[in-house]
Amino acid sequence: MDLTRLSAREQLRALERGEVSSRELTTAHLERIARHPEHNAVVTVDADGALAAAEASDQRRASGEADAALLGLPVTVKDSLETEGLRTTCGAAELAEHVPGRDADAVARLRAAGAVILGKTNTPPMCQDLQTNSPLFGTTPNPHDPRRTAGGSSGGPAAAVATHLSPLDVGSDLAGSLRLPAHYCGVHSLRPSYGIVPTRGHIPRPPGWLSTSDMLTLGPLARSAADLDLALSVLAGPSPDDSPAWRLELPAPRHERLHQYRVGIWADDPYCAVDSETGALLEQVAKDLHDAGAHVDNTTRPVSMADSDRLFQTLMFANSSASASPEAFAAEVELADKLDPEDRSPRTIYPRARTMRYRDWLHANEERQRLRRQWAGYFGDIDVLVTPAAPTAAVPDQTGVPVPERHITVDGERRSYWQQTTWLNIASLVHLPAATVPVGRTAEGLPLCVQLIGPYLADRTVLHLADLLTAERS
Known part of the structure; x- marks a missing residue:
C-alpha cells in the first residue's frame, strides 16, 4: 500500500490501530518528496526534525498517551507561517536567511495536536501573486499540466496535497x-x-508584527472535506492572549441530510462571467442537489458583485500599505494628491485606497458592516450559497510576463488577470466561511471546483454540505 495516498483521517486510523508507525508514515512522505522534485512544492524539508517528532509520537502511543488529535500525522505548512528553528522566507529574497525563534500561533497548535512538520511549501514573494513563483525556489507547476499555474499564493500547499507529498x-x-x-x-x-x-506569525507583515490584515485568514487544504473538519478542530479557537477567558464552540451543521438543505446557486454574473465548462458544471451541481431533494434557489443574489468587489479592493489596498517603507508611502501620497478629484475611474482605486484618511476607512468599514448584515439576512432563508470558484480552470503560467501584460482568456475573451479571484473575494470582504470542493473536470482533464459560502461561524455547515456534495457527485 502507498501510505501517502491515504487521507489524513485514514492515516490517523492506521496509526491508532498500530498498522503503521509515525516514523514509517513520515519516512514514506519524505521519500516521496525526494523522488518528485518536479512538483517543487515542498521547498524546505526538515527531515531530521520530522523523524525526531515522529519517534516521539510513537513513544507517546506506546506509553498510552495518544490523546492528541493529530498525533504522528505528517503535515506541511505554507512558507509564510513562521516555524521555530526552521527557515521561513515567504518566498522573498530579503528573508532568505530568516529563521524564527517562535512558531506562528497556528503552527504551535499543529505541534500541540501532535502533528509532525515535514517542511515548508512554496509561495510567491510576500504572498503577492495569483501564481506561485519565487526568486528563491522557482515555480510550482500545476500537477495536472505543468504548463499551467498551480495558483497563488498557496500554490505550494495545494500542489503538495494534490501530489500526495502531504x-x-x-x-x-x-x-x-x-x-x-x-x-x-x-x-x-x-x-x-x-x-x-x-x-x-504570518508574513507578509514583517517578522515580529503582532497584527495583520482585517481580511486575512489561515486555513487548511486537504483531499477531503472530512480532513478539513479535522484540521479546523485543531486550528480554531481564541488567540493565546484571549484564551484565559474565551472559548470557541462552533455550531453543529444546520442539517443532517442533503435533502434538508436550502441551497442558493449563483452560477454566473455579468461582472465576472464564467466560461462554458464552468457554467455547465454549476448547472449540473444545481440539478444534482435538486434531484437529491435539496431546496435549490437559482434566482436570489445576496449582494451586487460589482459593489462588493469595489469595496473589497478599497479595503485590501488600504490594508496593504502597512508594510510600505516611509519613502515609498510618501511617494504614493504625492501621487494620490495629484489625482483629479472628479476622476473616480477604476485606475484611481489603488492610489486613493493606499493613502486614504482614517475617516475614509471608517466609512468604508461601515459599508462593509452593512454588507455583512445584508448577507446575514440572505442566510435566514438559505443555508449555503454555491458559486463558481473562478471563471475558468487553471490558466497558463505567466512567469516572466510583466504583470501589466498578464491576462486570462474566458471563452476566447481577454480578461483581467485579477479576475481569477473575483468570485472568491465576495466572501473575504465580509468575513464568511468559504470552501472549495472539487466536483468536476474539463474536457482536457483539469479540475473544476465550486465554492460554498455559509453564514458567519457556520463553518461546520459549509464543510458538512461539502462532504455530502462530494459523495453525491462521486
Whole structure:
C-alpha cells in the first residue's frame, strides 16, 4: 500500500490501530518528496526534525498517551507561517536567511495536536501573486499540466496535497490565496470565518508584527472535506492572549441530510462571467442537489458583485500599505494628491485606497458592516450559497510576463488577470466561511471546483454540505 495516498483521517486510523508507525508514515512522505522534485512544492524539508517528532509520537502511543488529535500525522505548512528553528522566507529574497525563534500561533497548535512538520511549501514573494513563483525556489507547476499555474499564493500547499507529498497543509487566504490554488489543483480547502484561527506569525507583515490584515485568514487544504473538519478542530479557537477567558464552540451543521438543505446557486454574473465548462458544471451541481431533494434557489443574489468587489479592493489596498517603507508611502501620497478629484475611474482605486484618511476607512468599514448584515439576512432563508470558484480552470503560467501584460482568456475573451479571484473575494470582504470542493473536470482533464459560502461561524455547515456534495457527485 502507498501510505501517502491515504487521507489524513485514514492515516490517523492506521496509526491508532498500530498498522503503521509515525516514523514509517513520515519516512514514506519524505521519500516521496525526494523522488518528485518536479512538483517543487515542498521547498524546505526538515527531515531530521520530522523523524525526531515522529519517534516521539510513537513513544507517546506506546506509553498510552495518544490523546492528541493529530498525533504522528505528517503535515506541511505554507512558507509564510513562521516555524521555530526552521527557515521561513515567504518566498522573498530579503528573508532568505530568516529563521524564527517562535512558531506562528497556528503552527504551535499543529505541534500541540501532535502533528509532525515535514517542511515548508512554496509561495510567491510576500504572498503577492495569483501564481506561485519565487526568486528563491522557482515555480510550482500545476500537477495536472505543468504548463499551467498551480495558483497563488498557496500554490505550494495545494500542489503538495494534490501530489500526495502531504495529506494536509495550512495556508493563508486574503484574496483567494487558499481557494484559487485548491481549485486549480483539485483539492479541498477552507477559508474559515474571520477571527477564529489566530494569525500572529504570518508574513507578509514583517517578522515580529503582532497584527495583520482585517481580511486575512489561515486555513487548511486537504483531499477531503472530512480532513478539513479535522484540521479546523485543531486550528480554531481564541488567540493565546484571549484564551484565559474565551472559548470557541462552533455550531453543529444546520442539517443532517442533503435533502434538508436550502441551497442558493449563483452560477454566473455579468461582472465576472464564467466560461462554458464552468457554467455547465454549476448547472449540473444545481440539478444534482435538486434531484437529491435539496431546496435549490437559482434566482436570489445576496449582494451586487460589482459593489462588493469595489469595496473589497478599497479595503485590501488600504490594508496593504502597512508594510510600505516611509519613502515609498510618501511617494504614493504625492501621487494620490495629484489625482483629479472628479476622476473616480477604476485606475484611481489603488492610489486613493493606499493613502486614504482614517475617516475614509471608517466609512468604508461601515459599508462593509452593512454588507455583512445584508448577507446575514440572505442566510435566514438559505443555508449555503454555491458559486463558481473562478471563471475558468487553471490558466497558463505567466512567469516572466510583466504583470501589466498578464491576462486570462474566458471563452476566447481577454480578461483581467485579477479576475481569477473575483468570485472568491465576495466572501473575504465580509468575513464568511468559504470552501472549495472539487466536483468536476474539463474536457482536457483539469479540475473544476465550486465554492460554498455559509453564514458567519457556520463553518461546520459549509464543510458538512461539502462532504455530502462530494459523495453525491462521486
